[in-house]
Amino acid sequence: MNAINVIAPYKYLDMWVFDDERVGLLQEPFVSGADTMIDQVVATIPDPESGFIMLFSATPFPGHQIKLSWNRADSNGNWYFSEELDMEGWLCPALLKYFEQPPKEIYVQVKAKNNPLIKPV
DSSP states (O other): OOSSEEEOOEEETTEEEEEEGGGTEEEEEOOTTHHHHHHHHTTTSSSGGGOEEEEEESSOOTTOOEEEEEEEEETTEEEEEETTTTEEEEEOGGGGGTOSSOOSEEEEEEEEOOOTTSOOO
């Protein structure tokens, strides 16, 4: 298992989803508050609906923006709370594709994807 995982969520049928062929996920949706959390953290990213980068880890890493703290298990998933966002969201069993067990904390960073049509100056 990676120490820092990376996915590229995007909007599909008005829902935040992500693909990760490495672990066998296609259009895996964020639901039950996790989608609303994403809305908040991508507010300053240009055109996040087309995709953005999300890094996440069970241990803090330089540049992480939010910390999710485990609250409770429910319906084969887990509820996490973000103090920075003052929000709670449910993460489905796909979480276990990245961690052997639900971590007590998840550290997250989001950033814009590099646009291949824009050349650096």
